[in-house]
Amino acid sequence: MTHPALLRVEQFCRQYQLQHPVVMAPMAGVTHHALPLAFSATGGMAAFGALMHAAPAMEDWVLQFRSQGGGPLLLNLWMPEPAPAVPQPDHEAALRGFLAGFGPEVPAHAADAPLHDVNEQLEMALALRPAVLSTIMGLLPPERVAQARAAGVAWWATVTTVAEARLAEAAGADVIVAQGAEAGGHRGAFVAAHAQRDAVGLMSLLPQVVDAVQVPVVAAGGIGDARGVAAALLLGASAVQVGTALLRTPEAAVHPAWAGLLAVTAPEDTQLTRAFSGRWGRALATDYVRAAAAPEAPEPAPYPRQRGLTTAMRADATSAGDVHRMQAWAGQSAGLAQAMPAEDWLRHTWQQAGALLG
Ligand SMILES: Cc1cc2nc3c(=O)[nH]c(=O)nc-3n(C[C@H](O)[C@H](O)[C@H](O)COP(=O)(O)O)c2cc1C
Incomplete structure (x- = not known):
C-alpha cells in the first residue's frame, strides 16, 4: 500500500x-x-x-x-x-570604525547603494x-x-x-x-x-x-x-x-573556504545575525559574526544600509579566501552537506x- x-x-x-x-x-x-x-x-x-x-x-x-x-x-x-532606512551618521561612523578592524576602509557613500x-x-x-x-x-x-x-x-x-x-x-x-x-x-x-x-x-x-x-x-x-x-x-x-x-x-561553486568550513560545522556553529545586510539571517559563526554580536559592538544598521557598509569587507574576504570575514550563510544542518x-x-x-x- x-x-x-x-x-x-x-x-x-x-x-x-x-x-x-x-x-x-x-x-x-x-x-x-x-x-x-x-x-x-x-x-x-x-x-x-x-x-x-x-x-x-x-x-x-x-x-x-x-x-x-x-x-x-x-x-x-x-x-x-523596504521603506528607505534613515541614515544615522554618528552610528554609522561607529560601524565604520568597527568594520575597519575586518576589512578595507568603508567608502564614503557605501551605505547609500541602491536596491534594484x-x-x-x-x-x-x-x-x-x-x-x-x-x-x-x-x-x-x-x-x-x-x-x-x-x-x-x-x-x-x-x-x-x-x-x-x-x-x-x-x-x-x-x-x-x-x-x-x-x-x-x-x-x-x-x-x-x-x-x-x-x-x-x-x-x-x-x-x-x-x-x-x-x-x-x-x-x-x-x-x-x-x-x-x-x-x-x-x-x-x-x-x-x-x-x-x-x-x-561543485555546481554551487561557492568559495572553497566557505564550502570547506561547512563540512565541519555543528548545528551550534551557526548563528542568526544582522551583521551582513541588516536583516536577520543564519550564517557560520565566524570571527566577524561573533565579534559583531558582542555587547560592545555597534548594532548593525538597518537593511540595506548595513549591506552597503559591509560590501568592501565581503569583497576583500572573498579575494583573500578568508571565510571569517565572508558572508558565509549556513543552516543548522551544514554538517550534513x-x-x-x-x-x-x-x-x-x-x-x-x-x-x-x-
Ligand atoms: C546562500 C543562501 C542564500 C539564500 N538566498 C535566498 C534568497 O535570495 N531568497 C529566498 O527566498 N531564500 C534564500 N535563502 C533561504 C533558502 O531559500 C531556504 O529557505 C533555506 O536555504 C532552507 O534552509 P537550509 O539552508 O537549511 O536548507 C538562501 C539560503 C542560502 C543558504
Missing part, C-alpha cells in the same frame, strides 16, 4: 511536472546555472534567487537557463520594497513566465497576484510563522513555503524586527502550518539528507526546499527518502 504522504507528494509533483518533490532553494549570490540545470536534469525544481539581478540581467539569466535545457523554474524575489527596483523585477519575472514566482519577506500585492494567475504563474509565499501562513493563503498564495529557523540565509519574516523573536523550528512550524492552511506546503530549513526529506513529508509537506545541503556540490555532484545528491537522497517512507 502506498503511504498517504506519497500520494500527496505524487499529486504535487504531477502539478509541477517534477519527478521528485525536491526543490532547489533560491539563493541570491549562488546563481551559477550549473546547479539549477542539475535539478532540471534529475527531475527536481530548479530555482533562481533573483534579488541581486536587475530586470535585464534577470531576463538574460532565464534565457540562458532555458537555452541550456532548463526545466520548470522557481524564480524568487524579496517583497516588498522591485516593480521592474516583478514585471520582468512575470513576463518570463516561470512555473513559480516565489516571494520572501512579505506578500505580493493583489494586482500582482491577479497578473501571476492570468499568466499561469504559481505564487509560492515563504513564511516563518503560522500567522504569516494564514496571511499568505488569504492573499492568494498557491503554495506556502514554511521556513524553519534552522534555515541558512535570510529569514523570511514579514516584519524584519520579528525575525529573531519568531525563530520557530521546522518540527513545530511545519505540521501547524499544514493544519492552518488548505494549500500545499513546502518545507524549508535544516533538511540535509534523506531522513530530513522523509520527516518533512511525514509532517505534512508536499515537497522540500533545500539550500545549505547543496552548498558543497556532502561534496558530491548535485545530480548524484538528488538521486541518492530521493531514493533513500522513498525507502524510508516504504
Whole structure:
C-alpha cells in the first residue's frame, strides 16, 4: 500500500511536472546555472534567487537557463520594497570604525547603494513566465497576484510563522513555503524586527502550518539528507526546499573556504545575525559574526544600509579566501552537506527518502 504522504507528494509533483518533490532553494549570490540545470536534469525544481539581478540581467539569466535545457523554474524575489532606512551618521561612523578592524576602509557613500527596483523585477519575472514566482519577506500585492494567475504563474509565499501562513493563503498564495529557523540565509519574516523573536523550528512550524492552511506546503530549513526529506513529508509537506545541503556540490561553486568550513560545522556553529545586510539571517559563526554580536559592538544598521557598509569587507574576504570575514550563510544542518555532484545528491537522497517512507 502506498503511504498517504506519497500520494500527496505524487499529486504535487504531477502539478509541477517534477519527478521528485525536491526543490532547489533560491539563493541570491549562488546563481551559477550549473546547479539549477542539475535539478532540471534529475527531475527536481530548479530555482533562481533573483534579488541581486536587475530586470535585464534577470531576463538574460532565464534565457540562458532555458537555452541550456532548463526545466520548470522557481524564480524568487524579496517583497516588498523596504521603506528607505534613515541614515544615522554618528552610528554609522561607529560601524565604520568597527568594520575597519575586518576589512578595507568603508567608502564614503557605501551605505547609500541602491536596491534594484522591485516593480521592474516583478514585471520582468512575470513576463518570463516561470512555473513559480516565489516571494520572501512579505506578500505580493493583489494586482500582482491577479497578473501571476492570468499568466499561469504559481505564487509560492515563504513564511516563518503560522500567522504569516494564514496571511499568505488569504492573499492568494498557491503554495506556502514554511521556513524553519534552522534555515541558512535570510529569514523570511514579514516584519524584519520579528525575525529573531519568531525563530520557530521546522518540527513545530511545519505540521501547524499544514493544519492552518488548505494549500500545499513546502518545507524549508535544516533538511540535509534523506531522513530530513522523509520527516518533512511525514509532517505534512508536499515537497522540500533545500539550500545549505547543496552548498558543497561543485555546481554551487561557492568559495572553497566557505564550502570547506561547512563540512565541519555543528548545528551550534551557526548563528542568526544582522551583521551582513541588516536583516536577520543564519550564517557560520565566524570571527566577524561573533565579534559583531558582542555587547560592545555597534548594532548593525538597518537593511540595506548595513549591506552597503559591509560590501568592501565581503569583497576583500572573498579575494583573500578568508571565510571569517565572508558572508558565509549556513543552516543548522551544514554538517550534513556532502561534496558530491548535485545530480548524484538528488538521486541518492530521493531514493533513500522513498525507502524510508516504504
Ligand atoms: C546562500 C543562501 C542564500 C539564500 N538566498 C535566498 C534568497 O535570495 N531568497 C529566498 O527566498 N531564500 C534564500 N535563502 C533561504 C533558502 O531559500 C531556504 O529557505 C533555506 O536555504 C532552507 O534552509 P537550509 O539552508 O537549511 O536548507 C538562501 C539560503 C542560502 C543558504
